Amino acid sequence: MADAPVHLKYTTDHEWVELNGDIATIGITAYAQESLGDLVFVELPEVGITITSGDDFAVVESVKAASEVYTPVSGEVTETNEELGDSPEMINENPYTDGWIAKVKLSDKSELDEMMTAEEYQEYINQLEA
């Protein structure tokens, strides 16, 4: 499994966030995509909607099951990864880069402070697998 990149922040629900100015890019982690298996469909949020930390804002579907993706941050969805419409497998292949799900204009940057660092997240996964 790919190591969790150090410049991202992580949640216990296996989402990641990358911060650029006041825009947060959200995706799911390598651990998440591996647990789900081959993805066949991603339901993206609508651009322009306002989401609140903890909302399920996207759904990833594997052959077997549908799983909600929860946003760890609040704000307005400014962009979604339209390419996932035709190529949901991009999340399996590159969960931390091409497989991003949505970008959110943050209303409260401090929400990121509650998230885990790569090192903490790695430790968290190790505990789950132990």
Next chain:
Amino acid sequence: MTNTPTTPDTRKTPFYCCHVEEGAKMVPFAGYMMPIQYEDGIMREHEWVRTRAGLFDVSHMGQCLLKGKDAAANISRLTPSSFRKTIDGRCRYTVLTNKDGGIIDDLIVTRIDEETFYLVINAACRDKDIAWIKDNLEGDVTFEEYPEGSALIALQGPYAVEVLKELLFHKTDIENLTYMHAMPARLMGEDIMITRSGYTGEDGFELSLPMAHDKVQQIWRTLVQHADVKPIGLGARDSLRLEMGFPLYGHDLDDKTSPVEADIAWVINKKNTGFFGEDRIRKELENGAQKKRIGIKLTEKGVAREGSTLLSPDGKVIGTLTSGGFSPSTKQAIGQGYVDTDYAVPGKTVLVEVRNRRLRAATHELNFINPRTLKPGA
């Protein structure tokens, strides 16, 4: 992302250690720890079975025997099928029905000889099936369950026959075995029973292995080491059967649903009388049922799952999806469900409700690809 909780009281099949060795993701299923998938994942496992040969551990399923002079009469009363004139070695898919004509379980019944019938029943239904059968036996017949830990494996796919031939002592016999027939065989020095059957739509076999665990594990390892064989988990087992339109008990069949509604009326023998639920089943055969099982395919992007409401194009509720997922072979979202009989013909436009959205879909034959099994013999 949520994790499925595990229950502590789950049992292990004889192949548990083999699954773990091969990197399976183990999940609790019907009281057993079972492989949901191996390292390749559901999609590749599914494709492997359709193009090569997949090995399945189905030891969680119940194996039992009905024995005695009245065994045929009993099995012909417990199911709507007739086994009175069945030839030795013939396997039939059928259902156990209750007094109201609902389905207690679906199963495969094999006539070993005139007085011996071999039943393979679903793991999740095992206790209730056994209780029901035992309570309803009449005359000279005994019921016996294989011991806990008995091994049952399935080898499925276009290469299955070639692979099995390499391992068997009498190689030609297996080629001549007709679809839905059983035969005794010797495998690696042991007496086993082979049926040419399965639940994937591919040609293949189920092997009942009544020997010690180290021996059956050796057979498993020998098979998976074959270049054309990979172990296949429950995930692909489900997507394979869904593409074929086969029902899964507890999802597509239940104790309220009749074989006519389930569109498996072909299990009912016209001349068989006195079976459980006959009144309702005969009536439905004659007058039709209110609802019927049919295939559903989405015609726009998305995936619909079990429990989704099915609606007519003008928004009237017409039924429910009882299984739904993605078809790796046809690369589309498919499923099956029950709809008002008016809609139970292929090609009707319908809507499926998915998370408060209505997706366009169409009714379809139950199967989405043609079976690759051989023609059933007499």
